[in-house]
Amino acid sequence: MKLSGSEIIIQFLQDEGVEYLFGYPGGAVLHIYDELYKQNKIKHILVRHEQGATHAADGYARATGKPGVVLVTSGPGATNAVTGIATAYMDSIPMVIITGQVATQYIGSDAFQEVDSVGITRPCVKHNFLVKRLEDMAETLKKAFYIATTGRPGPVVVDIPKDVTAPNIKIDYQYPDQVFMRSYNPTVKGHPKQAKRAVDLILSAKRPMIYTGGGVILSHAEQELIEFTQHLGYPITNTLMGLGSYPGSDKQFLGMLGMHGTYEANMAMHECDVLIAIGARFDDRVTGDTEKFCPHAQIIHIDIDPSSISKNIRVDVPIVGDVKTVLSGFNEELKSRKEKPDQKALAKWWDQIGKWKAEDCLQYDRNSSLIKPQLVIEKLYEVTGGDAFVTSDVGQHQMFAAQFYKFNKTRRWINSGGLGTMGFGLPAAMGVQLAFPNEKVACVTGEASIQMCIQELSTCMQYELPIKIVTLNNRYMGMVRQWQEFIYESRYSHSYMEALPDFVKLAESYGHIGIQIDKPSDVEDALKEAFDKYKNRLVFLNFITDQSENVYPMIMTGQGHHEMYLSSASRGLA
Amino acid sequence: MRHIISILLENESGALSRVAGLFTARGYNIESLTVAPTEDATLSRITLVTSGSEEVIEQIKKQLNKLVDVVKLVDLTEGEHIEREMMMIKVRTNGKDREEVRRLADIFRGRIIDVTDSTYTIELTGNGAKLDAFIKALTAPILETVRSGVAGILRGEKALHT
Ligand SMILES: Cc1cc2nc3c(=O)[nH]c(=O)nc-3n(C[C@H](O)[C@H](O)[C@H](O)COP(=O)(O)OP(=O)(O)OC[C@H]3O[C@@H](n4cnc5c(N)ncnc54)[C@H](O)[C@@H]3O)c2cc1C
Ligand SMILES: Cc1ncc(C[n+]2csc(CCOP(=O)(O)OP(=O)(O)O)c2C)c(N)n1
Ligand SMILES: [Mg+2]
Numbered sequence: 006m007k008l009s010g011s012e013i014i015i016q017f018l019q020d021e022g023v024e025y026l027f028g029y030p031g032g033a034v035l036h037i038y039d040e041l042y043k044q045n046k047i048k049h050i051l052v053r054h055e056q057g058a059t060h061a062a063d064g065y066a067r068a069t070g071k072p073g074v075v076l077v078t079s080g081p082g083a084t085n086a087v088t089g090i091a092t093a094y095m096d097s098i099p100m101v102i103i104t105g106q107v108a109t110q111y112i113g114s115d116a117f118q119e120v121d122s123v124g125i126t127r128p129c130v131k132h133n134f135l136v137k138r139l140e141d142m143a144e145t146l147k148k149a150f151y152i153a154t155t156g157r158p159g160p161v162v163v164d165i166p167k168d169v170t171a172p173n174i175k176i177d178y179q180y181p182d183q184v185f186m187r188s189y190n191p192t193v194k195g196h197p198k199q200a201k202r203a204v205d206l207i208l209s210a211k212r213p214m215i216y217t218g219g220g221v222i223l224s225h226a227e228q229e230l231i232e233f234t235q236h237l238g239y240p241i242t243n244t245l246m247g248l249g250s251y252p253g254s255d256k257q258f259l260g261m262l263g264m265h266g267t268y269e270a271n272m273a274m275h276e277c278d279v280l281i282a283i284g285a286r287f288d289d290r291v292t293g294d295t296e297k298f299c300p301h302a303q304i305i306h307i308d309i310d311p312s313s314i315s316k317n318i319r320v321d322v323p324i325v326g327d328v329k330t331v332l333s334g335f336n337e338e339l340k341s342r343k344e345k346p347d348q349k350a351l352a353k354w355w356d357q358i359g360k361w362k363a364e365d366c367l368q369y370d371r372n373s374s375l376i377k378p379q380l381v382i383e384k385l386y387e388v389t390g391g392d393a394f395v396t397s398d399v400g401q402h403q404m405f406a407a408q409f410y411k412f413n414k415t416r417r418w419i420n421s422g423g424l425g426t427m428g429f430g431l432p433a434a435m436g437v438q439l440a441f442p443n444e445k446v447a448c449v450t451g452e453a454s455i456q457m458c459i460q461e462l463s464t465c466m467q468y469e470l471p472i473k474i475v476t477l478n479n480r481y482m483g484m485v486r487q488w489q490e491f492i493y494e495s496r497y498s499h500s501y502m503e504a505l506p507d508f509v510k511l512a513e514s515y516g517h518i519g520i521q522i523d524k525p526s527d528v529e530d531a532l533k534e535a536f537d538k539y540k541n542r543l544v545f546l547n548f549i550t551d552q553s554e555n556v557y558p559m560i561m562t563g564q565g566h567h568e569m570y571l572s573s574a575s576r577g578l579a
Numbered sequence: 580m581r582h583i584i585s586i587l588l589e590n591e592s593g594a595l596s597r598v599a600g601l602f603t604a605r606g607y608n609i610e611s612l613t614v615a616p617t618e619d620a621t622l623s624r625i626t627l628v629t630s631g632s633e634e635v636i637e638q639i640k641k642q643l644n645k646l647v648d649v650v651k652l653v654d655l656t657e658g659e660h661i662e663r664e665m666m667m668i669k670v671r672t673n674g675k676d677r678e679e680v681r682r683l684a685d686i687f688r689g690r691i692i693d694v695t696d697s698t699y700t701i702e703l704t705g706n707g708a709k710l711d712a713f714i715k716a717l718t719a720p721i722l723e724t725v726r727s728g729v730a731g732i733l734r735g736e737k738a739l740h741t
Contacts, residue, residue, distance in 0.1 A: 135592070186647070188649060315637065
């Protein structure tokens with residue numbers, strides 16, 4: 006079959022099983038867009054800003070486990086996409102981003118809409134390519150998908166000059182089923198000797214703790230993790246990126262750990278004698294002061310990326326491998342062993358954890374006459390039966406969602422953890438809703454974050470995406486205000502959101518439903534109305550919340566897990 | 580500690596900038612870096628001299644290995660190895676220093692590769708310390724120095740190949 010570059014791109018994406026292409030046209034990709042026009046297998050989603058395309062593809066990838074695919078033009082199209090690429094990179098999300106480029110003979114001449122896309126994206130991609138020859142097109146695209154989805158996943162950029170996509174130059178095309186790359190072989194198995202050592206250590210623990218992260222989800226290892234954890238009866242905590250990989254309402258689950266983690270999770274980290282870290286990368290939001298991190302623990306760490314191991318914290322038993330493979334090995338090994346964990350020690354340990362739990366660190370004023378942000382999330386959880394997809398932006402609302410929505414299912418909590426990208430929530434929700442048209446999708450956001458990609462309300466209209474936007478409107482960049490309150494003696498420098506739009510009217514002007522909620526007693530009804538009466542519509546819920554609410558617990562920079570603030574009254578109590 | 584890392588790299592455009600970019604992006608120290616194709620035209624070989632604590636060196640090696648274009652690498656300083664650097668140095672030579680410079684070049688097993696009425700250009704190969712010693716021993720004014728950076732190889736049977 007003889008095809009042009011553009012035809013190869015489209016045919017390849019079809020052969021690769023790509024469902025959605027999130028994109029925005031421009032000069033350098035017009036040949037490709039012309040091919041898109043002639044087919045109907047791949048659904049192209051026209052966003053309103055290239056950042057939206059990348060976040061939407063990212064949301065799609067997080068919810069489905071399949072790579073998200075983006076098509077943007079050269080120059081400003083590519084630079085607009087960079088924030089979304091970096092967001093995916095920091096959270097190890099598989100994506101393939103096709104960027105148009107000026108024709109090969111113009112590269113380097115400061116041609117119209119030329120930027121060095123490969124150079125600009127190099128530090129925030131897993132890998133990138135410039136396709137200089139038509140003969141390399143199919144194989145390069147295959148390599149891009151292969152690299153993006155294997156090992157530690159990540160975004161891959163394929164930069165394609167316009168002349169390589171010209172309709173009149175055709176070559177033979179065959180879908181490359183496989184690629185071989187001598188320089189790229191991710192390790193998956195894990196070393197058997199290390200696994201034995203790890204299991205010995207796991208069984209010898211008196212005060213064990215399981216700490217898991219996004220790697221469990223990326224590895225599709227939720228079942229193995231549940232089996233492992235429940236077989237042992239050990240306490241477990243998740244990072245922000247790991248929420249949902251272990252059922253949030255299970256009794257062994259201690260909640261999230263880290264800067265805004267629960268008292269019980271952080272204290273158990275501090276006091277444990279064996280820490281089992283699984284697909285988590287000891288981020289500074291998790292460890293606090295590394296000098297004070299898990300002072301009594303021997304640490305086992307499973308991670309597919311050798312560079313994640315002993316990067317921030319030195320570990321005792323490193324295991325390089327895929328979580329799913331390694332954990333199923335552990336589970337086999339555990340079943341075959343006669344020795345069992347020390348039940349007496351374990352009972353004592355659970356007793357201690359029970360005492361920490363009794364602190365009830367997530368309590369808030371339920372009798373307030375103002376809408377507490379926590380209340381909105383609790384009600385969201387109830388009204389959606391706990392199984393909605395919840396995307397989030399970045400700020401206090403993100404932390405409240407992480408703390409108060411008990412994610413029992415995997416891939417339902419979709420947020421930007423590593424880069425912390427405001428503007429992520431709405432476009433990500435579009436990707437999720439497209440992947441799951443019949444599921445409930447909520448975007449929890451703040452009045453500042455939502456304005457960073459608000460233009461996508463138009464995309465939502467075009468594709469009739471019935472997302473529920475849950476805005477916790479505190480008229481502040483709340484997370485910034487909180488830091489300014491704690492660290493800068495309440496000098497609220499430029500963290501006040503002045504001149505806010507009327508969000509109800511704004512939503513309406515885009516053809517959606519807008520509802521404003523001012524009283525705590527109206528919270529539940531408004532949510533029900535949104536999810537029931539307006540099931541098939543996008544609803545913008547503007548909750549006017551308590552301006553002064555802060556996120557607790559909080560570990561300040563330079564503090565250890567045992568040095569949390571639990572409330573404003575007791576700042577420094579713990 | 581000083582480490583010499585040898586890398587086999589896909590000979591692709593942009594591959595070198597991935598290596599160099601990694602060092603700037605992560606704040607690693609780079610003393611010298613040499614790169615040239617090998618007998619296999621699809622592969623380049625880099626010799627990279629860096630220094631840092633054991634933890635940092637371990638991260639450097641892991642991060643380098645993670646680059647998709649890196650085929651293989653070895654830390655030469657972990658075993659027996661040979662390192663060489665080539666230098667060309669141009670000195671001003673008038674009257675009687677000419678003899679002196681020539682003798683010094685001989686002692687260091689250097690070669691005079693270009694001569695004018697008032698200059699000598701000397702080629703010298705060795706490890707870094709030897710080149711430094713030569714520069715120090717020269718009394719004639721130096722007009723220009725160019726050093727290739729370190730190239731290194733493992734001793735004996737061991738070899739870095741695909
Ligand atoms: C405002 C704000 C506040 C935050 N507060 C907190 C907080 O309180 N607590 C918290 O936890 N986080 C918090 N974060 C998030 C934090 O910044 C990090 O993004 C997060 O902690 C990283 O999660 P993780 O360790 O699970 O790593 P991820 O980024 O999910 O990385 C996954 C790890 O798993 C590995 N991996 C991938 N695939 C596999 C596989 N197949 N097999 C084995 N390993 C694999 C990867 O190599 C990587 O090391 C906050 C973020 C923001 C924006
Ligand atoms: C693109 C971007 N710019 C700046 C920041 C820094 N930042 C983190 S949270 C935050 C405030 C978010 O305000 P809002 O969306 O209203 O959420 P709230 O904290 O009030 O819930 C800011 C500015 C960021 N994370 N992302
Ligand atoms: Mg706000």
